[in-house]
Amino acid sequence: MPELITVEQAERLDTTELHELYARYISKSQVSLIGTFGFGRDLVDSAEGCWIRLQDGRRVLDFTGGIGVLNHGHNHPRILKARQRFQEHKRLEVHKNFLSPYAAALAHNLAALLPGDLNIGYFPSSGSEAVEGAVKMAYKYHEGRRGTVLHADTSFHGKLLGAGSLTGSPELHFHYPKIPGTDSFAFGDIESLRLALSRHETAATGSDVYAVIVEPYSASSLRASPEYFLREARRLCDERDIVLIFDEVYTGWGKTGSLFYFMRYPGLVPDILTTSKSFGGGKSSISGYVAREPVFRKAYDNLSDATLHSTTYFGFGEEAATALEAVAITVEDDYPARATAIGEQLERGLRAIAAKHPKLVDRVEGVGALHGVFLSAGSTALDAVLKRLPSSFARDPQVRSKIVTAAVVGALYRDHDILSFYGSNREIALIVSPSLVTGEEEVERFLSALDDVLGKGLTALVAGLVREKVMS
Ligand SMILES: Cc1ncc(COP(=O)(O)O)c(C=O)c1O
Numbered sequence: 513m514p515e516l517i518t519v520e521q522a523e524r525l526d527t528t529e530l531h532e533l534y535a536r537y538i539s540k541s542q543v544s545l546i547g548t549f550g551f552g553r554d555l556v557d558s559a560e561g562c563w564i565r566l567q568d569g570r571r572v573l574d575f576t577g578g579i580g581v582l583n584h585g586h587n588h589p590r591i592l593k594a595r596q597r598f599q600e601h602k603r604l605e606v607h608k609n610f611l612s613p614y615a616a617a618l619a620h621n622l623a624a625l626l627p628g629d630l631n632i633g634y635f636p637s638s639g640s641e642a643v644e645g646a647v648k649m650a651y652k653y654h655e656g657r658r659g660t661v662l663h664a665d666t667s668f669h670g671k672l673l674g675a676g677s678l679t680g681s682p683e684l685h686f687h688y689p690k691i692p693g694t695d696s697f698a699f700g701d702i703e704s705l706r707l708a709l710s711r712h713e714t715a716a717t718g719s720d721v722y723a724v725i726v727e728p729y730s731a732s733s734l735r736a737s738p739e740y741f742l743r744e745a746r747r748l749c750d751e752r753d754i755v756l757i758f759d760e761v762y763t764g765w766g767k768t769g770s771l772f773y774f775m776r777y778p779g780l781v782p783d784i785l786t787t788s789k790s791f792g793g794g795k796s797s798i799s800g801y802v803a804r805e806p807v808f809r810k811a812y813d814n815l816s817d818a819t820l821h822s823t824t825y826f827g828f829g830e831e832a833a834t835a836l837e838a839v840a841i842t843v844e845d846d847y848p849a850r851a852t853a854i855g856e857q858l859e860r861g862l863r864a865i866a867a868k869h870p871k872l873v874d875r876v877e878g879v880g881a882l883h884g885v886f887l888s889a890g891s892t893a894l895d896a897v898l899k900r901l902p903s904s905f906a907r908d909p910q911v912r913s914k915i916v917t918a919a920v921v922g923a924l925y926r927d928h929d930i931l932s933f934y935g936s937n938r939e940i941a942l943i944v945s946p947s948l949v950t951g952e953e954e955v956e957r958f959l960s961a962l963d964d965v966l967g968k969g970l971t972a973l974v975a976g977l978v979r980e981k982v983m984s
Contacts, residue, residue, distance in 0.1 A: 518665070521823045550918075557585060560587050561950075562947045562950045572925070572935075579793070580767065588794065594836070595834055603833070625843070627780075631802075637798060646759075646784040647757070651723070654717075659692065660693040661678065664697060666681070666699040669725065669759055669761075677694050693880070704911060705744075719754060721754040729764035730937070757784045758782035766847030767847075769880035770878045771848055772850050793834050794838075796832075851880035851881040855953060859883070861956075868963065874886040891974075894915055910940055917934040920941065964975050
Protein backbone atom coordinates (compact mmCIF):
# COMPACT_ATOMS: atom_id res chain seq x y z
CA MET A 513 0.00 0.00 0.00
CA PRO A 514 1.41 3.48 -0.85
CA GLU A 515 2.22 5.68 2.14
CA LEU A 516 -0.55 8.27 2.33
CA ILE A 517 -0.62 11.46 4.37
CA THR A 518 -3.50 11.57 6.84
CA VAL A 519 -5.59 14.63 7.75
CA GLU A 520 -3.85 14.79 11.15
CA GLN A 521 -0.41 14.62 9.51
CA ALA A 522 -1.42 17.32 7.01
CA GLU A 523 -2.38 19.59 9.89
CA ARG A 524 1.08 19.09 11.45
CA LEU A 525 3.16 19.92 8.32
CA ASP A 526 5.72 22.67 8.95
CA THR A 527 6.41 25.49 6.46
CA THR A 528 9.29 23.71 4.74
CA GLU A 529 7.36 20.46 4.33
CA LEU A 530 4.32 22.34 3.04
CA HIS A 531 6.43 24.26 0.50
CA GLU A 532 8.10 21.05 -0.64
CA LEU A 533 4.79 19.27 -1.17
CA TYR A 534 3.33 22.29 -3.00
CA ALA A 535 6.40 22.68 -5.19
CA ARG A 536 6.43 19.02 -6.06
CA TYR A 537 2.72 18.19 -6.37
CA ILE A 538 0.87 21.44 -7.01
CA SER A 539 3.02 24.27 -8.38
CA LYS A 540 6.52 25.55 -7.70
CA SER A 541 5.54 28.90 -9.19
CA GLN A 542 2.67 29.29 -6.72
CA VAL A 543 5.16 28.90 -3.89
CA SER A 544 7.53 31.50 -5.34
CA LEU A 545 4.69 33.87 -6.25
CA ILE A 546 3.32 33.96 -2.73
CA GLY A 547 6.89 34.35 -1.39
CA THR A 548 7.59 37.29 -3.73
CA PHE A 549 5.03 39.39 -1.91
CA GLY A 550 6.15 38.41 1.57
CA PHE A 551 3.56 35.75 2.36
CA GLY A 552 3.60 31.98 2.53
CA ARG A 553 5.88 31.40 5.54
CA ASP A 554 3.16 31.58 8.20
CA LEU A 555 0.84 28.70 8.96
CA VAL A 556 -2.76 29.17 10.02
CA ASP A 557 -4.17 27.50 13.10
CA SER A 558 -7.79 28.65 12.96
CA ALA A 559 -10.06 31.50 11.92
CA GLU A 560 -13.12 33.09 13.50
CA GLY A 561 -15.10 36.19 12.50
CA CYS A 562 -12.65 38.65 10.97
CA TRP A 563 -9.62 37.18 12.77
CA ILE A 564 -7.09 34.53 11.77
CA ARG A 565 -4.95 32.81 14.43
CA LEU A 566 -1.50 31.74 13.23
CA GLN A 567 0.33 28.71 14.59
CA ASP A 568 2.89 31.00 16.23
CA GLY A 569 0.06 32.54 18.28
CA ARG A 570 -0.26 35.83 16.33
CA ARG A 571 -3.75 37.14 15.61
CA VAL A 572 -4.22 38.65 12.17
CA LEU A 573 -7.10 40.96 11.26
CA ASP A 574 -8.50 39.65 7.97
CA PHE A 575 -9.51 42.63 5.84
CA THR A 576 -9.79 40.65 2.59
CA GLY A 577 -13.39 39.56 3.15
CA GLY A 578 -12.24 36.30 1.55
CA ILE A 579 -12.51 38.05 -1.86
CA GLY A 580 -16.27 38.18 -1.51
CA VAL A 581 -16.74 34.84 0.23
CA LEU A 582 -16.68 35.97 3.86
CA ASN A 583 -19.58 38.38 4.41
CA HIS A 584 -20.38 36.21 7.46
CA GLY A 585 -16.73 36.11 8.57
CA HIS A 586 -14.82 32.91 9.18
CA ASN A 587 -16.70 30.01 10.76
CA HIS A 588 -19.89 31.85 11.67
CA PRO A 589 -21.43 29.90 14.59
CA ARG A 590 -24.83 29.55 12.91
CA ILE A 591 -23.23 28.27 9.71
CA LEU A 592 -21.19 25.72 11.67
CA LYS A 593 -24.28 24.61 13.56
CA ALA A 594 -26.30 24.13 10.35
CA ARG A 595 -23.53 21.96 8.93
CA GLN A 596 -23.06 19.99 12.15
CA ARG A 597 -26.81 19.37 12.32
CA PHE A 598 -26.79 18.09 8.72
CA GLN A 599 -23.90 15.76 9.54
CA GLU A 600 -25.25 14.53 12.89
CA HIS A 601 -28.51 13.50 11.23
CA LYS A 602 -26.54 11.79 8.45
CA ARG A 603 -28.58 13.61 5.82
CA LEU A 604 -28.36 12.52 2.20
CA GLU A 605 -25.69 14.33 0.16
CA VAL A 606 -25.82 13.53 -3.55
CA HIS A 607 -28.50 11.50 -5.20
CA LYS A 608 -30.27 11.72 -8.52
CA ASN A 609 -33.25 9.57 -7.50
CA PHE A 610 -34.66 11.88 -4.83
CA LEU A 611 -35.57 15.53 -4.81
CA SER A 612 -33.69 17.78 -2.38
CA PRO A 613 -35.76 19.62 0.27
CA TYR A 614 -32.83 21.99 0.75
CA ALA A 615 -32.67 22.99 -2.93
CA ALA A 616 -36.46 23.44 -2.97
CA ALA A 617 -36.41 25.69 0.11
CA LEU A 618 -33.40 27.63 -1.18
CA ALA A 619 -35.05 28.31 -4.55
CA HIS A 620 -38.22 29.40 -2.73
CA ASN A 621 -36.30 31.80 -0.50
CA LEU A 622 -34.42 33.35 -3.40
CA ALA A 623 -37.69 33.90 -5.25
CA ALA A 624 -39.12 35.52 -2.09
CA LEU A 625 -36.16 37.90 -1.76
CA LEU A 626 -35.61 38.84 -5.40
CA PRO A 627 -37.79 41.28 -7.32
CA GLY A 628 -40.23 40.52 -10.15
CA ASP A 629 -40.58 36.98 -11.42
CA LEU A 630 -36.95 35.96 -10.77
CA ASN A 631 -38.37 32.71 -9.45
CA ILE A 632 -36.44 29.73 -10.81
CA GLY A 633 -33.16 28.72 -9.16
CA TYR A 634 -30.27 26.45 -10.18
CA PHE A 635 -27.39 25.72 -7.81
CA PRO A 636 -24.02 24.68 -9.24
CA SER A 637 -20.72 24.95 -7.33
CA SER A 638 -18.77 27.98 -8.61
CA GLY A 639 -19.37 31.45 -9.97
CA SER A 640 -18.04 30.49 -13.40
CA GLU A 641 -20.47 27.59 -13.59
CA ALA A 642 -23.35 29.91 -12.69
CA VAL A 643 -22.27 32.32 -15.46
CA GLU A 644 -22.02 29.50 -17.98
CA GLY A 645 -25.36 28.05 -16.88
CA ALA A 646 -26.98 31.46 -17.36
CA VAL A 647 -25.44 31.91 -20.82
CA LYS A 648 -26.49 28.40 -21.85
CA MET A 649 -30.04 29.07 -20.71
CA ALA A 650 -30.12 32.28 -22.77
CA TYR A 651 -28.82 30.40 -25.81
CA LYS A 652 -31.45 27.69 -25.37
CA TYR A 653 -34.16 30.35 -24.88
CA HIS A 654 -33.54 31.26 -28.52
CA GLU A 655 -33.29 27.57 -29.53
CA GLY A 656 -29.85 28.16 -31.03
CA ARG A 657 -31.24 30.61 -33.62
CA ARG A 658 -29.06 33.46 -32.33
CA GLY A 659 -25.30 33.24 -32.02
CA THR A 660 -23.90 36.29 -30.18
CA VAL A 661 -23.33 37.13 -26.54
CA LEU A 662 -22.16 40.62 -25.54
CA HIS A 663 -20.01 41.45 -22.52
CA ALA A 664 -18.18 44.51 -21.16
CA ASP A 665 -14.57 45.15 -22.18
CA THR A 666 -13.67 45.49 -18.49
CA SER A 667 -15.22 42.58 -16.66
CA PHE A 668 -14.59 39.47 -14.66
CA HIS A 669 -16.90 36.49 -15.13
CA GLY A 670 -14.55 33.62 -14.23
CA LYS A 671 -11.78 31.47 -15.63
CA LEU A 672 -13.49 28.43 -17.16
CA LEU A 673 -13.35 28.39 -20.97
CA GLY A 674 -16.85 29.83 -21.40
CA ALA A 675 -16.79 32.36 -18.54
CA GLY A 676 -13.23 33.29 -19.52
CA SER A 677 -14.46 34.03 -23.07
CA LEU A 678 -16.66 36.75 -21.56
CA THR A 679 -14.03 38.20 -19.24
CA GLY A 680 -12.26 41.41 -20.21
CA SER A 681 -9.29 41.52 -17.89
CA PRO A 682 -5.51 41.49 -18.36
CA GLU A 683 -5.50 38.87 -15.59
CA LEU A 684 -6.51 36.35 -18.25
CA HIS A 685 -3.56 37.27 -20.48
CA PHE A 686 -3.13 33.91 -22.22
CA HIS A 687 -5.70 33.45 -24.95
CA TYR A 688 -7.58 30.16 -24.86
CA PRO A 689 -10.16 29.33 -27.50
CA LYS A 690 -13.38 31.27 -26.94
CA ILE A 691 -16.96 30.15 -27.11
CA PRO A 692 -18.25 31.23 -30.53
CA GLY A 693 -19.94 34.57 -31.08
CA THR A 694 -18.64 36.87 -28.36
CA ASP A 695 -18.39 40.64 -28.78
CA SER A 696 -17.85 43.47 -26.31
CA PHE A 697 -18.92 46.99 -25.40
CA ALA A 698 -17.18 49.61 -23.25
CA PHE A 699 -18.05 49.14 -19.57
CA GLY A 700 -21.03 51.24 -18.49
CA ASP A 701 -21.23 53.00 -21.87
CA ILE A 702 -24.71 52.84 -23.37
CA GLU A 703 -23.65 54.21 -26.77
CA SER A 704 -21.06 51.48 -27.02
CA LEU A 705 -23.67 48.84 -26.14
CA ARG A 706 -26.00 50.31 -28.80
CA LEU A 707 -23.20 50.13 -31.33
CA ALA A 708 -22.39 46.53 -30.40
CA LEU A 709 -26.08 45.61 -30.80
CA SER A 710 -26.17 47.31 -34.21
CA ARG A 711 -23.19 45.22 -35.35
CA HIS A 712 -25.33 42.11 -34.88
CA GLU A 713 -28.63 43.10 -36.49
CA THR A 714 -30.08 40.50 -38.87
CA ALA A 715 -32.93 40.43 -41.34
CA ALA A 716 -34.25 37.07 -40.08
CA THR A 717 -34.56 37.60 -36.29
CA GLY A 718 -33.91 41.32 -35.92
CA SER A 719 -30.94 40.63 -33.67
CA ASP A 720 -28.39 37.85 -33.53
CA VAL A 721 -27.68 38.63 -29.86
CA TYR A 722 -29.06 36.04 -27.46
CA ALA A 723 -27.60 37.51 -24.24
CA VAL A 724 -25.97 40.60 -22.76
CA ILE A 725 -24.01 39.99 -19.56
CA VAL A 726 -23.34 42.92 -17.24
CA GLU A 727 -21.77 43.43 -13.83
CA PRO A 728 -23.96 46.12 -12.23
CA TYR A 729 -20.96 46.80 -9.98
CA SER A 730 -17.59 45.51 -11.15
CA ALA A 731 -15.67 44.34 -8.08
CA SER A 732 -12.49 43.78 -10.08
CA SER A 733 -12.33 47.38 -11.32
CA LEU A 734 -14.36 49.04 -8.53
CA ARG A 735 -16.61 50.71 -11.07
CA ALA A 736 -20.38 51.01 -11.05
CA SER A 737 -22.49 50.60 -14.15
CA PRO A 738 -24.48 53.86 -14.06
CA GLU A 739 -28.22 53.59 -13.35
CA TYR A 740 -28.99 55.07 -16.76
CA PHE A 741 -26.84 52.39 -18.42
CA LEU A 742 -28.57 49.56 -16.53
CA ARG A 743 -32.10 50.80 -17.21
CA GLU A 744 -31.38 51.55 -20.87
CA ALA A 745 -29.69 48.15 -21.31
CA ARG A 746 -32.87 46.61 -19.89
CA ARG A 747 -34.97 48.54 -22.42
CA LEU A 748 -32.72 47.69 -25.37
CA CYS A 749 -32.78 43.99 -24.44
CA ASP A 750 -36.59 44.04 -24.04
CA GLU A 751 -36.98 45.61 -27.50
CA ARG A 752 -34.87 42.87 -29.07
CA ASP A 753 -35.97 39.93 -26.88
CA ILE A 754 -32.39 39.56 -25.60
CA VAL A 755 -31.74 37.81 -22.28
CA LEU A 756 -30.15 40.30 -19.87
CA ILE A 757 -27.85 38.64 -17.32
CA PHE A 758 -26.61 40.46 -14.22
CA ASP A 759 -23.49 38.89 -12.74
CA GLU A 760 -23.45 39.57 -8.99
CA VAL A 761 -21.25 36.62 -8.04
CA TYR A 762 -19.07 38.96 -5.96
CA THR A 763 -21.40 41.79 -4.99
CA GLY A 764 -24.38 39.82 -3.68
CA TRP A 765 -25.78 39.28 -0.21
CA GLY A 766 -25.43 42.78 1.14
CA LYS A 767 -21.79 43.51 0.29
CA THR A 768 -22.49 46.84 -1.42
CA GLY A 769 -25.25 48.07 0.90
CA SER A 770 -28.23 46.54 -0.90
CA LEU A 771 -29.08 42.84 -1.02
CA PHE A 772 -27.82 42.83 -4.64
CA TYR A 773 -26.32 45.94 -6.18
CA PHE A 774 -29.04 46.21 -8.87
CA MET A 775 -31.80 46.17 -6.22
CA ARG A 776 -31.01 49.78 -5.29
CA TYR A 777 -32.87 50.68 -8.50
CA PRO A 778 -36.59 49.94 -8.06
CA GLY A 779 -38.25 48.19 -10.99
CA LEU A 780 -34.97 47.07 -12.56
CA VAL A 781 -35.01 43.28 -13.02
CA PRO A 782 -32.57 41.19 -15.10
CA ASP A 783 -33.71 38.02 -16.88
CA ILE A 784 -31.08 35.97 -15.06
CA LEU A 785 -29.05 36.79 -11.96
CA THR A 786 -25.87 34.94 -11.00
CA THR A 787 -24.59 34.66 -7.43
CA SER A 788 -21.95 32.78 -5.45
CA LYS A 789 -19.22 33.54 -2.87
CA SER A 790 -21.00 34.58 0.40
CA PHE A 791 -24.08 32.64 -0.75
CA GLY A 792 -22.22 29.69 0.82
CA GLY A 793 -21.68 31.47 4.17
CA GLY A 794 -17.89 31.19 3.84
CA LYS A 795 -18.05 27.39 4.03
CA SER A 796 -19.96 25.98 1.13
CA SER A 797 -18.86 25.89 -2.48
CA ILE A 798 -22.21 26.81 -3.98
CA SER A 799 -23.40 29.26 -6.59
CA GLY A 800 -26.73 30.04 -8.13
CA TYR A 801 -28.42 31.42 -11.18
CA VAL A 802 -31.95 32.58 -10.88
CA ALA A 803 -34.07 33.07 -13.97
CA ARG A 804 -37.28 34.90 -14.70
CA GLU A 805 -40.07 32.41 -15.09
CA PRO A 806 -40.84 32.99 -18.81
CA VAL A 807 -37.16 32.64 -19.75
CA PHE A 808 -36.82 29.36 -17.86
CA ARG A 809 -40.14 27.97 -19.17
CA LYS A 810 -39.25 28.64 -22.81
CA ALA A 811 -35.67 27.36 -22.43
CA TYR A 812 -35.95 24.23 -20.31
CA ASP A 813 -39.43 23.52 -18.96
CA ASN A 814 -40.16 20.27 -20.79
CA LEU A 815 -39.22 16.64 -20.16
CA SER A 816 -36.54 16.34 -22.82
CA ASP A 817 -34.71 19.54 -21.87
CA ALA A 818 -35.06 19.32 -18.08
CA THR A 819 -31.55 17.96 -17.54
CA LEU A 820 -29.67 19.78 -20.29
CA HIS A 821 -27.62 21.63 -17.71
CA SER A 822 -26.43 20.11 -14.44
CA THR A 823 -23.28 18.98 -12.67
CA THR A 824 -22.80 16.10 -10.20
CA TYR A 825 -22.77 18.28 -7.11
CA PHE A 826 -25.72 20.54 -7.82
CA GLY A 827 -26.79 22.11 -4.55
CA PHE A 828 -28.34 18.92 -3.27
CA GLY A 829 -27.29 18.45 0.34
CA GLU A 830 -24.99 20.14 2.85
CA GLU A 831 -24.00 22.93 0.47
CA ALA A 832 -27.62 23.94 -0.07
CA ALA A 833 -28.46 23.58 3.66
CA THR A 834 -25.52 25.89 4.41
CA ALA A 835 -26.70 28.42 1.83
CA LEU A 836 -30.19 28.38 3.41
CA GLU A 837 -28.63 29.39 6.73
CA ALA A 838 -26.28 31.92 5.09
CA VAL A 839 -29.22 33.67 3.41
CA ALA A 840 -31.23 33.64 6.66
CA ILE A 841 -28.38 35.31 8.55
CA THR A 842 -27.96 37.90 5.79
CA VAL A 843 -31.62 38.88 6.11
CA GLU A 844 -32.05 38.59 9.90
CA ASP A 845 -28.82 40.44 10.74
CA ASP A 846 -29.47 43.02 7.99
CA TYR A 847 -26.16 42.66 6.18
CA PRO A 848 -26.99 45.45 3.69
CA ALA A 849 -27.28 47.89 6.65
CA ARG A 850 -24.01 46.59 8.11
CA ALA A 851 -22.25 47.10 4.77
CA THR A 852 -23.66 50.62 4.54
CA ALA A 853 -22.35 51.49 8.03
CA ILE A 854 -18.92 49.98 7.29
CA GLY A 855 -18.91 51.81 3.95
CA GLU A 856 -19.60 55.18 5.57
CA GLN A 857 -16.77 54.69 8.06
CA LEU A 858 -14.39 53.52 5.32
CA GLU A 859 -15.33 56.33 2.98
CA ARG A 860 -14.65 59.00 5.64
CA GLY A 861 -11.41 57.38 6.78
CA LEU A 862 -10.01 56.59 3.33
CA ARG A 863 -10.78 60.07 2.00
CA ALA A 864 -8.96 61.59 4.99
CA ILE A 865 -5.98 59.30 4.32
CA ALA A 866 -5.98 60.24 0.63
CA ALA A 867 -5.97 63.93 1.55
CA LYS A 868 -3.10 63.39 4.01
CA HIS A 869 -0.93 61.39 1.57
CA PRO A 870 -1.63 63.03 -1.80
CA LYS A 871 1.68 61.91 -3.32
CA LEU A 872 0.92 58.25 -2.58
CA VAL A 873 -2.83 57.97 -3.08
CA ASP A 874 -4.26 58.67 -6.53
CA ARG A 875 -7.88 58.06 -5.63
CA VAL A 876 -10.32 56.01 -3.59
CA GLU A 877 -13.31 54.21 -5.11
CA GLY A 878 -15.93 51.91 -3.70
CA VAL A 879 -19.35 51.20 -2.31
CA GLY A 880 -20.45 49.60 0.98
CA ALA A 881 -17.92 47.16 2.35
CA LEU A 882 -15.99 47.08 -0.93
CA HIS A 883 -13.48 49.85 -1.47
CA GLY A 884 -10.20 50.22 -3.30
CA VAL A 885 -7.26 52.55 -2.85
CA PHE A 886 -5.43 53.32 -6.09
CA LEU A 887 -1.81 54.18 -5.30
CA SER A 888 0.57 56.35 -7.35
CA ALA A 889 3.18 54.34 -9.19
CA GLY A 890 5.30 57.08 -10.75
CA SER A 891 8.15 57.16 -8.25
CA THR A 892 11.75 56.59 -9.31
CA ALA A 893 12.26 54.60 -6.08
CA LEU A 894 10.73 51.76 -8.04
CA ASP A 895 13.42 51.60 -10.69
CA ALA A 896 15.89 49.88 -8.35
CA VAL A 897 13.26 47.27 -7.46
CA LEU A 898 12.41 46.56 -11.05
CA LYS A 899 16.04 45.63 -11.73
CA ARG A 900 15.95 42.97 -9.02
CA LEU A 901 12.77 41.26 -10.16
CA PRO A 902 12.67 38.21 -12.42
CA SER A 903 12.26 39.32 -16.05
CA SER A 904 8.81 37.68 -16.27
CA PHE A 905 7.60 40.19 -13.64
CA ALA A 906 9.43 43.18 -15.07
CA ARG A 907 7.70 42.67 -18.45
CA ASP A 908 4.25 43.02 -16.85
CA PRO A 909 2.90 46.49 -17.89
CA GLN A 910 1.23 46.83 -14.47
CA VAL A 911 4.37 45.92 -12.55
CA ARG A 912 4.91 49.38 -11.01
CA SER A 913 1.48 49.66 -9.42
CA LYS A 914 1.65 46.00 -8.40
CA ILE A 915 4.92 46.64 -6.54
CA VAL A 916 3.67 49.75 -4.76
CA THR A 917 0.41 48.07 -3.76
CA ALA A 918 2.17 44.84 -2.75
CA ALA A 919 4.56 46.91 -0.61
CA VAL A 920 1.59 48.39 1.27
CA VAL A 921 -0.09 44.96 1.59
CA GLY A 922 3.23 43.56 2.90
CA ALA A 923 3.76 46.37 5.44
CA LEU A 924 0.18 46.09 6.73
CA TYR A 925 0.80 42.42 7.38
CA ARG A 926 4.36 42.65 8.70
CA ASP A 927 3.96 45.71 10.92
CA HIS A 928 0.26 45.64 11.85
CA ASP A 929 -0.92 42.01 11.52
CA ILE A 930 -3.53 43.01 8.95
CA LEU A 931 -4.28 40.88 5.92
CA SER A 932 -5.24 42.65 2.70
CA PHE A 933 -4.68 42.00 -1.01
CA TYR A 934 -4.55 43.81 -4.29
CA GLY A 935 -7.17 43.44 -6.95
CA SER A 936 -6.32 43.53 -10.59
CA ASN A 937 -8.17 44.37 -13.71
CA ARG A 938 -7.12 47.25 -15.97
CA GLU A 939 -5.77 48.99 -12.85
CA ILE A 940 -4.35 47.71 -9.58
CA ALA A 941 -5.95 48.72 -6.27
CA LEU A 942 -5.42 47.90 -2.62
CA ILE A 943 -8.73 46.19 -1.88
CA VAL A 944 -10.43 47.16 1.37
CA SER A 945 -13.20 44.63 1.66
CA PRO A 946 -13.92 43.62 5.25
CA SER A 947 -16.40 40.95 6.27
CA LEU A 948 -19.77 42.28 7.35
CA VAL A 949 -19.14 41.08 10.93
CA THR A 950 -16.25 43.55 11.21
CA GLY A 951 -16.82 46.09 14.00
CA GLU A 952 -16.16 49.83 14.13
CA GLU A 953 -13.06 49.33 16.23
CA GLU A 954 -11.55 46.93 13.72
CA VAL A 955 -12.27 49.31 10.82
CA GLU A 956 -10.57 52.07 12.83
CA ARG A 957 -7.59 49.81 13.47
CA PHE A 958 -7.24 49.19 9.73
CA LEU A 959 -7.49 52.89 8.89
CA SER A 960 -4.87 53.95 11.41
CA ALA A 961 -2.56 51.12 10.25
CA LEU A 962 -2.91 52.24 6.62
CA ASP A 963 -2.22 55.84 7.64
CA ASP A 964 0.91 54.68 9.48
CA VAL A 965 2.12 52.53 6.56
CA LEU A 966 1.66 55.31 3.99
CA GLY A 967 3.35 57.72 6.41
CA LYS A 968 6.58 55.77 5.94
CA GLY A 969 6.77 56.98 2.35
CA LEU A 970 7.16 55.01 -0.83
CA THR A 971 10.95 54.64 -0.74
CA ALA A 972 10.93 52.99 2.70
CA LEU A 973 7.97 50.79 1.79
CA VAL A 974 9.52 49.55 -1.41
CA ALA A 975 12.88 49.02 0.31
CA GLY A 976 11.03 46.83 2.83
CA LEU A 977 9.61 44.76 0.02
CA VAL A 978 13.05 44.36 -1.59
CA ARG A 979 14.57 43.26 1.74
CA GLU A 980 11.85 40.66 2.10
CA LYS A 981 12.35 39.46 -1.45
CA VAL A 982 16.12 39.24 -1.06
CA MET A 983 15.77 37.40 2.24
CA SER A 984 13.12 34.95 1.03
C1 LIG B 1 -18.35 38.91 -10.93
C2 LIG B 1 -17.75 37.53 -10.92
N1 LIG B 1 -18.26 36.59 -11.75
C3 LIG B 1 -17.77 35.34 -11.78
C4 LIG B 1 -16.72 34.97 -10.98
C5 LIG B 1 -16.18 33.56 -11.04
O1 LIG B 1 -16.46 32.86 -9.87
P1 LIG B 1 -15.60 31.55 -9.51
O2 LIG B 1 -14.22 32.02 -9.20
O3 LIG B 1 -16.30 30.96 -8.32
O4 LIG B 1 -15.64 30.66 -10.70
C6 LIG B 1 -16.16 35.90 -10.10
C7 LIG B 1 -15.02 35.53 -9.24
O5 LIG B 1 -14.38 36.33 -8.61
C8 LIG B 1 -16.68 37.23 -10.07
O6 LIG B 1 -16.17 38.16 -9.27
